[in-house]
Amino acid sequence: MNISPFASPVYVMLKPVGSVCNLACDYCYYLEKKKLYPDVKNYILSDELLEKFIREYMECQTMQEVLFTWHGGETLMRPISFYKRALELQRKYAGGRRIDNCIQTNGTLLTDEWCRFFRENNFLVGISIDGPQEFHDEYRRNRQGQPSFYKVMKGIDLLKKHGVEYNAMAVVNDYNVDYPHEFYQFFKDMDCHYIQFAPIVERMGRHADGTVLASPEQGEEVQLAPFSVDAEKWGDFLCALFDEWVQTDVGIYFIQLFDSTLANWMGVMPGVCSLARTCGHAGVMEFNGDVYACDHFVFPAYKRGNIRTQTLTEMMYSREQLQFGVDKQEKLPGQCKACEFLFACNGECPKNRFLRTADGEPGLNYLCRGYKKFFAHVAPFMDFMKQELRAERPPANIMQHVRKENGKLIITE
């Protein structure tokens, strides 16, 4: 299955159970979103809203392939019958177009029945797993503090048994960032070829609605959450991972961030939004029809409206949303604008831009030091792969041209 990273021209992820989840991972930014809806007893997307969403979503697509993304909370807390109904509605409004479905899950509720359903209907399943047991269980536990690793692994075995396509989403945090090789080797041993490594950066700031994670506009008064990854270490993690990948794994294992970096080197749209030039093309709809600017901006100030009263096109092409998109470039501090790696980094996610530059300007990304180190480290290799792609040769050729000299990787002609 070949899935484009975003549906075009409108891409809105759907949260069919809001933020409800059977786990309570320490760093999860979804869980507390429940507090935005204090009077709600039932965080369930109704059939009426589901149909309205699917009809509108299909209507505003201009491509022949349409991507639906199901996100949580924990998506499998809705029964299979819910997704069967969604497929029925997708077929009803497809108008001859091809539909792809991606679903993100923590994997603990997977059964033979779920896997058969996913296989039969060609779902791509994204599994959240933070590497080997010790890493994973550090933060990914249920409300009683019980670890989840073995349940997730059982779920992955079921996916494999039924031949379901899946990829892994791994959070890099303060606990596991020093172990890139162990982390990567774990996925290779699992025979998982599509891996996303995502850095966790959160800040704690108390709000009137009871939520504690800081909103992007909160300034320097809020503290970094202890599980956040250190910026410098994030850079070291990526460099070490890259060195291993570029020697033996190009074209065999797909690490989203490396593919996206190469995309930016080539001047094409990267698959990961944090490295894209603009934001605003990936909205999210909550269980009650509220649409927000982005999955990482589910804060009252970034609510674009509700599908009961506005269309998806109106909300995703509203003045505020378009401005949100271009702000990513327009609000870059001078240090980024002058940075040699701006084309690859684009100032990363605006959510993480809470530092000041050397001359005191606000808006520098917390992960800047790490990314700068990474981009400088991979630049010659990216140049080489770009040259191969331009000559219509596989970038994997690079593996025949790298060797270690005095403990450092170099490219040979």
Ligand code: SF4
């Ligand atoms: S705000 Fe961050 S997560 Fe959202 S689209 Fe922009 S880069 Fe991506």
Ligand code: SF4
């Ligand atoms: S590496 Fe740092 S200075 Fe350069 S664009 Fe990224 S965040 Fe800005």
